[in-house]
Amino acid sequence: MMRSAARPGLLRRFVVPLALGVVVLAAAALVLRAGDNAPALPATVSAAAQGPCLRSAAEMRRIHPTLLKHERQAAVREGKRDPQARIERCVTCHVMRDASGAAVSAEDPRHFCRTCHDQVAVRIDCFSCHRSTPPTTLASGAAR
Amino acid sequence: MRTEPDTGRRKALKLALGAAALAVDPGLFLIAAPAQSRPAGVAASDSQRWGLLIDVSRCAEGCTRCVQACSAEHGWRGGGPPGLDPQWIRVLSATDPETGRSVRAPLMCQHCARPPCADVCPTKATFRRADSVVLVDRHRCIGCRYCVMACPFGVRFFLGDNVSDRERRSPRGKGTAEGCTLCVHRIDEGRQPACVEACPGAMMFGDLNDPKSPIREVLAGQGARRLRGNLALGQGVQYRGL
Numbered sequence: 001m002m003r004s005a006a007r008p009g010l011l012r013r014f015v016v017p018l019a020l021g022v023v024v025l026a027a028a029a030l031v032l033r034a035g036d037n038a039p040a041l042p043a044t045v046s047a048a049a050q051g052p053c054l055r056s057a058a059e060m061r062r063i064h065p066t067l068l069k070h071e072r073q074a075a076v077r078e079g080k081r082d083p084q085a086r087i088e089r090c091v092t093c094h095v096m097r098d099a100s101g102a103a104v105s106a107e108d109p110r111h112f113c114r115t116c117h118d119q120v121a122v123r124i125d126c127f128s129c130h131r132s133t134p135p136t137t138l139a140s141g142a143a144r
Numbered sequence: 145m146r147t148e149p150d151t152g153r154r155k156a157l158k159l160a161l162g163a164a165a166l167a168v169d170p171g172l173f174l175i176a177a178p179a180q181s182r183p184a185g186v187a188a189s190d191s192q193r194w195g196l197l198i199d200v201s202r203c204a205e206g207c208t209r210c211v212q213a214c215s216a217e218h219g220w221r222g223g224g225p226p227g228l229d230p231q232w233i234r235v236l237s238a239t240d241p242e243t244g245r246s247v248r249a250p251l252m253c254q255h256c257a258r259p260p261c262a263d264v265c266p267t268k269a270t271f272r273r274a275d276s277v278v279l280v281d282r283h284r285c286i287g288c289r290y291c292v293m294a295c296p297f298g299v300r301f302f303l304g305d306n307v308s309d310r311e312r313r314s315p316r317g318k319g320t321a322e323g324c325t326l327c328v329h330r331i332d333e334g335r336q337p338a339c340v341e342a343c344p345g346a347m348m349f350g351d352l353n354d355p356k357s358p359i360r361e362v363l364a365g366q367g368a369r370r371l372r373g374n375l376a377l378g379q380g381v382q383y384r385g386l
Binding site: 072076077078079080081083128129132135 | 182184273274275281309315328
């Protein structure tokens with residue numbers, strides 16, 4: 001009697017939590033792998049022409065909204081300008097070109113920002129005011 | 145633009161003053177030395193107070209170089225329907241009906257020290273930067289147009305149309321208020337505003353807080369007036385010879 005009573009206790013104490021743990025871990029692994037399977041970054045034109053990106057690609061994926069928000073506050077309201085952190089520089093490095101070689105604007109689904117933002121259904125309004133294509137002077141530099 | 149009827153005594157006084165001004169500074173052309181650029185990452189400070197001095201007597205008939213330069217710099221185009229036409233800068237001409245004297249002068253955001261547009265802005269999108277440049281933070285602007293109505297000079301505009309990438313040189317977008325930025329992007333790099341650079345000698349840009357700056361020297365010597373002085377807004381833009 002004692003033994004048979006102890007068995008369900010053991011099951012409840014160790015086996016169930018263990019099984020639950022395994023399930024949670026497996027789910028986490030699945031989710032993480034799904035994260036890795038995010039759309040590959042589209043090829044960029046000569047990022048080196050404008051120097052290295054502000055952060056690594058993995059970091060940029062996570063925190064670019066925070067960076068953009070921080071920089072816009074500092075630049076517009078306080079006048080702290082960082083030439084390395086201009087949105088102009090983002091769209092210059094990450095310019096996407098159509099068959100004729102012209103830079104595509106954010107109205108085109110091929111635009112760098114839209115390749116991910118369309119997939120996750122996040123609408124951004126940066127380009128309702130900012131240029132989404134390189135300024136003409138910088139574009140020639142990026143195309144080199 | 146209305147002036148009081150001249151009396152003989154006043155005329156004589158004016159003549160004497162004019163002669164004195166010519167003697168002090170014959171052929172005064174408003175040309176300022178380039179300002180200092182601010183290093184990256186340093187905030188604008190209230191130790192500087194940017195201002196414009198416009199010599200009305202040198203604003204040449206038929207010249208619209210300042211307007212063209214501004215339009216090219218910021219990508220706005222005039223000629224739209226009345227009320228919707230963005231005119232970040234425009235040239236006004238006025239004639240005194242009594243004396244027949246006519247003047248013309250460019251009018252743009254006056255960059256008030258106490259800006260009514262910023263007072264009425266419900267989201268604090270319109271604000272005065274530390275160096276007294278009045279700007280619209282379009283990230284916050286909700287397009288209510290209060291600032292357009294509050295501005296006593298009619299130099300705030302509302303952009304109701306989409307702007308294409310080709311036209312967009314400085315950030316401006318549909319549904320936000322806009323106006324002269326005193327070319328902050330140029331000032332921060334130590335350059336002159338586009339209108340001043342294009343003007344053949346009737347406009348001067350400089351730091352009103354620096355007693356040694358050319359603009360202060362001209363102001364100290366010749367004096368200038370602010371438009372609608374009765375409103376005591378402390379504008380950064382001042383006019384000479386009105």
